[in-house]
Amino acid sequence: MKSFLILLFLSLTLQATKIGDISSIVGVRENQVIGYSLVVGLQKTGDGTTSKFTLQSIANMLKAMNIDMNPVDIKSKNVAAVVVTAKIGPFAKQGDKLDVTVSSIGDAKSLQGGTLLMTPLKGVDGKIYALAQGPVSIGGKNDRGAGSASHPTAGIVYSGGMIEREINIDLYHQKYATLSLKESNFENAVAVQKAINALYHTQIAVALDPRTIKLERPTNLSMTEFLSQIENIDMNYTPENKIVINERTGTIIAGVDIEIKPVIITQGDITIKIKQSDQPQTPAGSMKIDNDLVIGLNENEVYTKKGTTTVANIVRSLQKLGASPKAIISILEAMKSAGSISADLEVI
Incomplete structure (x- = not known):
C-alpha cells in the first residue's frame, strides 16, 4: 500500500473575515443527549445469548406489555441493545425533528434492516429532552445515495428524534452578550473590539482577555438584531501559525x-x-x-x-x-x- 503526503499551503498574512466566522456567542450552543434502547427486526444478526443485558431488556419490555418472560428462555437473535445519541441545536423547539445515531453495545453483527424502539433521550441533568424511534440506516446504497456501510454495527435514524422539552435561551431581554473567539489570540481580540466600536462609534465592546469580548446592546436594537450585525462585521484577522x-x-x-x-x-x-x-x-x-x-x-x-x-x-x-x-x-x-x-x- 502506498503512502501519500498532502501539503496544503495556507496564507497566514492578515485576512479579511467576518466576526461570526471566528467566534461564537457564549450560551448559544448544541446540547448532547443520550439514551439506551433496543433495535428489533434484524435477520439473526442481533446480540447472542452471551449479551445478558440484551435478554434482560427484552424481558423488561415484554413485561411492560403484560407478557411475563424469563430472560434465560429468550433465544432471539433478531434484537440488539444500542446506545442512542443526538445533538439538540440551540433554540430547538418542541416538535422539531433531529437525526439520532445508534450504536451497538453487544455482540450484534449488523443493525441492517432494524428498527429502533421508542427511546427517551436525556441530558446531563437526567431530564428527558427528546424521544427517538424509527428505521436504522447504516449507509446502504439505497439510503440517500450513500455507499456500502463500513460500520454495520452503527447507524443513523434520519429525523427519528423529536424534541419534547425545550432548552430555553432568553436573548430578547438581555442587555449584554459575550463573544468567545475560536482561537485564543490577543491581537484578534483587540481587532474584534476595534471593529465593533468603529461601527457603532461608541465603546460597546471590551476585550476581557485574548478570547472573550463583552458586548453591550444598543438601546435602539433588539439582541437578535444586534448579534446579527455583529456577526457580519468585517475585520482583519491574523490566523495562528x-x-x-x-x-x-x-x-x-x-x-x-x-x-x-x-x-x-x-x-x-x-x-x-x-x-x-x-x-x-x-x-x-x-x-x-x-x-x-x-x-x-x-x-x-x-x-x-x-x-x-x-x-x-x-x-x-x-x-x-x-x-x-x-x-x-x-x-x-x-x-x-x-x-x-x-x-x-x-x-x-
Missing part, C-alpha cells in the same frame, strides 16, 4: 510562511543541513528546484535563500530526497523539539 500532522494518513498541513531556523538533522540514512545565504549556492552534483531552493545531492544539503527557509520548502526538498511521509513527520517533530520551528505543532 500552526502545523497540523495526521500520523495515521501521513498528511501535513502547514502555513506557507512558517520559517525554520538553520539546523542539522539526521533521520535514518538522510542527513539534512539547512543553510541560509543571500544567494543560494549551486554546488557540483546539486539539483536546483527554483531560485530560492537548491538541494545538494552529494551531502543531502539544502540551501535556501535567506527568508525562504520555510516548512513548505523543507518538506518539498525532503520529498525530492526520497524521504517517506513517516520520516518527514519525524523530522518536523524533532525540529519542533529542538526549537528550530517556533509555530505550534499539533498531532492528530
Whole structure:
C-alpha cells in the first residue's frame, strides 16, 4: 500500500473575515443527549445469548406489555441493545425533528434492516429532552445515495428524534452578550473590539482577555438584531501559525510562511543541513528546484535563500530526497523539539 503526503499551503498574512466566522456567542450552543434502547427486526444478526443485558431488556419490555418472560428462555437473535445519541441545536423547539445515531453495545453483527424502539433521550441533568424511534440506516446504497456501510454495527435514524422539552435561551431581554473567539489570540481580540466600536462609534465592546469580548446592546436594537450585525462585521484577522500532522494518513498541513531556523538533522540514512545565504549556492552534483531552493545531492544539503527557509520548502526538498511521509513527520517533530520551528505543532 502506498503512502501519500498532502501539503496544503495556507496564507497566514492578515485576512479579511467576518466576526461570526471566528467566534461564537457564549450560551448559544448544541446540547448532547443520550439514551439506551433496543433495535428489533434484524435477520439473526442481533446480540447472542452471551449479551445478558440484551435478554434482560427484552424481558423488561415484554413485561411492560403484560407478557411475563424469563430472560434465560429468550433465544432471539433478531434484537440488539444500542446506545442512542443526538445533538439538540440551540433554540430547538418542541416538535422539531433531529437525526439520532445508534450504536451497538453487544455482540450484534449488523443493525441492517432494524428498527429502533421508542427511546427517551436525556441530558446531563437526567431530564428527558427528546424521544427517538424509527428505521436504522447504516449507509446502504439505497439510503440517500450513500455507499456500502463500513460500520454495520452503527447507524443513523434520519429525523427519528423529536424534541419534547425545550432548552430555553432568553436573548430578547438581555442587555449584554459575550463573544468567545475560536482561537485564543490577543491581537484578534483587540481587532474584534476595534471593529465593533468603529461601527457603532461608541465603546460597546471590551476585550476581557485574548478570547472573550463583552458586548453591550444598543438601546435602539433588539439582541437578535444586534448579534446579527455583529456577526457580519468585517475585520482583519491574523490566523495562528500552526502545523497540523495526521500520523495515521501521513498528511501535513502547514502555513506557507512558517520559517525554520538553520539546523542539522539526521533521520535514518538522510542527513539534512539547512543553510541560509543571500544567494543560494549551486554546488557540483546539486539539483536546483527554483531560485530560492537548491538541494545538494552529494551531502543531502539544502540551501535556501535567506527568508525562504520555510516548512513548505523543507518538506518539498525532503520529498525530492526520497524521504517517506513517516520520516518527514519525524523530522518536523524533532525540529519542533529542538526549537528550530517556533509555530505550534499539533498531532492528530
